[in-house]
Amino acid sequence: MAEDLVLDTAIRDWVLIPLSVVMVLIGVLRHIVSKLLRSSQTPDIKIVREGQVMLRARNLRAAANFIPSKAFRARKLYYCNEENGLLFVPKGQATNPQAQMFSDPNMAMDMMKKNLSMIIPQTLTFAWVNFFFSGFVAAKIPFPLTQRFRSMLQNGIDLSTVDVSYVSSRSWYFLNLFGLRGLFSLILGEENAVDDTQRMMQMGGGFGFDPSKGLSVEKDNLDITQHDWALPNFEHHAEDVLKRVIS
Amino acid sequence: MAGHSGSGSSEKKSSNGVNELLTFNAENMQSNMKTIYYSRTFLSIIGGVVAGILGFTGLKGFIFYVLLMAFTSVGLIAKAKFSIHTYFDSWNRVLIDGFLGGLMSFVLFWTFAYDIAHIF
Numbered sequence: 001m002a003e004d005l006v007l008d009t010a011i012r013d014w015v016l017i018p019l020s021v022v023m024v025l026i027g028v029l030r031h032i033v034s035k036l037l038r039s040s041q042t043p044d045i046k047i048v049r050e051g052q053v054m055l056r057a058r059n060l061r062a063a064a065n066f067i068p069s070k071a072f073r074a075r076k077l078y079y080c081n082e083e084n085g086l087l088f089v090p091k092g093q094a095t096n097p098q099a100q101m102f103s104d105p106n107m108a109m110d111m112m113k114k115n116l117s118m119i120i121p122q123t124l125t126f127a128w129v130n131f132f133f134s135g136f137v138a139a140k141i142p143f144p145l146t147q148r149f150r151s152m153l154q155n156g157i158d159l160s161t162v163d164v165s166y167v168s169s170r171s172w173y174f175l176n177l178f179g180l181r182g183l184f185s186l187i188l189g190e191e192n193a194v195d196d197t198q199r200m201m202q203m204g205g206g207f208g209f210d211p212s213k214g215l216s217v218e219k220d221n222l223d224i225t226q227h228d229w230a231l232p233n234f235e236h237h238a239e240d241v242l243k244r245v246i247s
Numbered sequence: 248m249a250g251h252s253g254s255g256s257s258e259k260k261s262s263n264g265v266n267e268l269l270t271f272n273a274e275n276m277q278s279n280m281k282t283i284y285y286s287r288t289f290l291s292i293i294g295g296v297v298a299g300i301l302g303f304t305g306l307k308g309f310i311f312y313v314l315l316m317a318f319t320s321v322g323l324i325a326k327a328k329f330s331i332h333t334y335f336d337s338w339n340r341v342l343i344d345g346f347l348g349g350l351m352s353f354v355l356f357w358t359f360a361y362d363i364a365h366i367f
Contacts, residue, residue: 007367008367011367012362140362140366141354142302142304142308142361143304143305143309167358175355175358176355178355179351179354179356181352182288182291182292183352185284185285186288186292
């Protein structure tokens, strides 16, 4: 085992620091570019309406206990009845989001733009790092790791005798890629392009969210909501408070 | 009629003391959670730099991180004036959330500062 490698300070000045700075700057650049590319499409009126109905139903469910039970029942009927309730989706009328997406080129276009703005810089940076900085031992992590991590941390160095805690430049790139997410959320705000990776992953699971399914779920939820008017309790509560104030 | 049945059930309810009503605003809690996330991320980055400059290695650094997060939790609780349930729905929100999210940033900045200050 090589105990301590002596790393040239030039590596710090010309590999470690530039690499990190470039990663941050590219993140900022991506954020700005994706902001520019984001087209403000006019959303489909049907989807908006369904979303609003769902929101209203959810609000009703959350605030159910603050209205009299008669009022609650009337509202429940308004949302849930089987003929023309707002949340009632007739069978066979449910739109297939997949088909809808293919028929609407705008949506696919937007998706592609987002994808491109994510993949292109990533590929370019990786190629750049590979080209200029391949084979450097760029850093040393300050804690010991097992041999398992060698392929992860010493990507690009084919030496089995180097201590695992030394990090090659390519792996430093990957570490930056994952670790800088927190920094980006601080300097770019919540809605940054870097978080798109996460959003993509979420969308990959439930690709094309189905609004009519959401409606029927909301309907079921509303159906089983138990009503328990809270206001009489509030009177008791107020009585208690007043008594405590007086005494 | 409806009012009657409502008051009848409340009579039953009020007998077992002040009931717990779910009276909080989901949006406000979302914003509180965001604040927690930001403060944790910020502190883990700063803490990583500090740990690197001080030259912590191995377990010491991770203990430093845990202590830092505990300190953050105490700070947040103090900020919430020690009444967590006014601002959050459970203690886990303050104590645990964001713990692992900050770890990656912490390790990155720890490594970075440590390398710059001690290795080269």
